[in-house]
Structure formats: C-alpha cells, structure tokens
Amino acid sequence: MPPIRKSLYQVGLCLILSLLHVPFLQAGQNLSSDHEEKATPAAGRSIFNSSCAGCHGLDGRGSDKGANISADTKVQHLSNAQLSGIISNGVLGTGMPAFHGLNEGQVRAVVSYLRSLQGKVGGRALPGNAKRGKELFFGKGDCSSCHMISGKGGFLGPDLTDHGASASPNAIRDEIVRSPRTPSLGYRTAALTTPSGDRLEGLVRNEDNFSVQLQTKDGSFHFLKRAELRNFEHLDSSLMPANYRELLDDSELNDLVSYLMATSANSKAVPPRKKEDDNE
Numbered sequence: 001m002p003p004i005r006k007s008l009y010q011v012g013l014c015l016i017l018s019l020l021h022v023p024f025l026q027a028g029q030n031l032s033s034d035h036e037e038k039a040t041p042a043a044g045r046s047i048f049n050s051s052c053a054g055c056h057g058l059d060g061r062g063s064d065k066g067a068n069i070s071a072d073t074k075v076q077h078l079s080n081a082q083l084s085g086i087i088s089n090g091v092l093g094t095g096m097p098a099f100h101g102l103n104e105g106q107v108r109a110v111v112s113y114l115r116s117l118q119g120k121v122g123g124r125a126l127p128g129n130a131k132r133g134k135e136l137f138f139g140k141g142d143c144s145s146c147h148m149i150s151g152k153g154g155f156l157g158p159d160l161t162d163h164g165a166s167a168s169p170n171a172i173r174d175e176i177v178r179s180p181r182t183p184s185l186g187y188r189t190a191a192l193t194t195p196s197g198d199r200l201e202g203l204v205r206n207e208d209n210f211s212v213q214l215q216t217k218d219g220s221f222h223f224l225k226r227a228e229l230r231n232f233e234h235l236d237s238s239l240m241p242a243n244y245r246e247l248l249d250d251s252e253l254n255d256l257v258s259y260l261m262a263t264s265a266n267s268k269a270v271p272p273r274k275k276e277d278d279n280e
Contacts, residue, residue: 044113047106051099060117061162065095070117071162071264083111126258127169128251133259136252143256145217146239149263155219156203156239157187164260172257179242189239190214193230194222203239 049058055066062068069075078086084107090098102110137143138153146157164172183189191201192214202216212232214222217239226232241247248256 040109041113041116044106044109044111047102047110048113051102052110055095059167060114068162069114076118080108080111080115083114084108087111126261128254128256128258130255130258130262132252133255133257133262136248136256137259140252141244141248141256142241149260156215156217160260160263162264164257164262164264169254169257169261172260173253176253176256177245179245181238181240181242182236183238183240187238189235189237190233191235192224192232194224195228195230197230201235204234 048060052060052066055063056069057063057066060068060070067075075083084104086096087099087102087107087110090096099107137149143160144153146154147160148154149159149161167175188204189202190204190212191199192212193199200214200216200222202214202222204212205215205221206213209226211223211225212229214224216222244253
C-alpha cells in the first residue's frame with residue numbers, strides 16, 4: 001500500500017475508533033452519575049465525620065464552633081436543595097465555608113446522612129412517661145446537680161437539652177447506665193490538697209505547669225498554684241455516677257430516657273443562665 005494511502009487509512013481508522021468510543025464513555029459517565037444518585041446515609045457518614053463534625057459535632061448537635069444542625073427545626077425545614085447549596089457554597093459572613101471539593105454525589109450523601117441525624121424526633125415513640133422522667137431528673141436521679149436542661153440545672157456536666165435529639169432510646173439508656181465510665185476530653189477529674197490541708201475533687205477546667213483551675217461539684221472554681229499544693233493527682237474515674245442500674249429500675253430508666261427525648265423534641269433556644277458570681 002502506498003505511504004500516502006496507508007497514512008489516510010490509519011487516520012480514518014483512528015477516527016472510526018474514536019467515534020465508537022464516545023458511546024462507551026458516555027455510558028460510563030451515566031453509570032457514575034447513577035451511582036451518585038444512590039447516595040445513602042452510610043456513604044455520607046464518613047464525609048460528614050471528616051468535613052463537618054469538627055464544628056457541628058459527630059451527632060450534629062453543634063459546639064462552640066458550629067450550629068446545631070440536627071435538632072434545630074429551622075435546619076430541619078430546609079429543603080435538600082437548600083442544604084446542598086449551603087454545603088457547596090457556604091454561608092457568607094459566617095464561619096460556614098464552601099466545600100467546593102465535594103462533587104454533587106458526595107453533597108447529596110452528606111445531606112442524606114444529616115437527615116438521618118435529624119431523625120424526625122417528634123415521630124419517635126417514647127419508651128416511658130416523660131413527666132415522671134422529669135421528676136427523676138430533678139429528684140431521685142439527681143441529674144440536675146451536674147446537668148442543665150432548658151436553662152435549669154447544674155453547670156458541671158454537658159447541657160442535655162438536645163441530647164436526645166437524634167439518638168435512639170437504647171443508645172440514651174446505655175449511656176446513662178454505662179460502667180465503668182472513662183471521662184471524656186474536657187471532663188477530666190482530679191483531686192488535690194490545698195496549702196491549708198483541704199481536699200478538693202472536681203473537674204480540671206484549665207491546667208499548665210504553674211497553676212490549675214478546678215471546678216468542684218457545687219460549681220465553685222478554685223485557682224491554685226501547683227507549687228503550693230500539698231498533693232495533686234489526676235483521677236481515672238468520672239463524676240458521673242456508675243450505679244444508675246441499681247438506683248433506677250427499668251421503668252424509671254425508660255421514663256428518664258423519655259424526658260430527654262421529649263425535651264430535645266420541644267427545645268427552644270434558651271440563653272445560658274448566669275451564675276451568681278458572674279458579675280463579681
């Protein structure tokens with residue numbers, strides 16, 4: 001075959017193969033798109049945990065860095081398209097960044113997982129009596145000595161107003177009766193002996209090489225120089241009692257769980273209660 005004719009033949013063959021390749025390429029893209037359309041909560045969980053939980057928390061109930069997006073009714077009433085737009089484009093003038101690195105399928109997966117966190121609390125069946133649970137929280141259970149709900153209670157432990165927003169009844173109950181209990185970061189306990197010989201036990205709120213700030217169960221803060229302490233030791237135990245399985249029977253535990261679930265379902269923004277010494 002002459003060189004010129006052979007060259008034209010090769011070009012034509014390449015063109016034909018290229019045209020034949022287009023449908024296969026488009027089919028592959030459609031398959032990829034179909035796969036993205038099937039984004040599930042499970043697929044969005046890992047993306048949420050790595051990209052969103054740092055500010056909004058693993059459960060979506062927020063922190064000092066990000067808003068509560070699992071229990072807030074305003075967020076729940078946003079459409080999937082609105083949530084996708086917020087994730088992709090961020091919110092101007094706030095700390096919410098734009099996640100341009102996430103493709104459409106990944107964004108849909110995150111929205112799907114967020115919907116699972118929101119849980120539609122109002123539609124969940126309560127395992128017990130929420131009214132009796134409230135009496136236990138502020139009475140026999142003594143939960144309010146450390147925990148606050150809707151602006152009422154103690155300061156030592158986490159605010160539980162929205163604790164039951166997305167967790168299942170079994171998960172809430174297991175957390176109450178869990179034993180042994182290891183204190184989480186930010187709730188480490190310690191015991192110390194002051195220069196005058198008094199023994200104090202509570203949560204370490206701040207600590208460095210020279211001083212320690214301890215908050216005792218009555219809510220008081222103690223600022224002490226480490227060099228002046230007679231003794232100082234970190235404790236492995238938690239201030240959260242580990243005997244709720246013995247203190248409360250199954251019916252009472254169900255009532256307490258119901259109160260936490262009902263409170264989170266009906267919670268409204270409540271300004272933090274001021275301590276008596278805040279203005280001092």
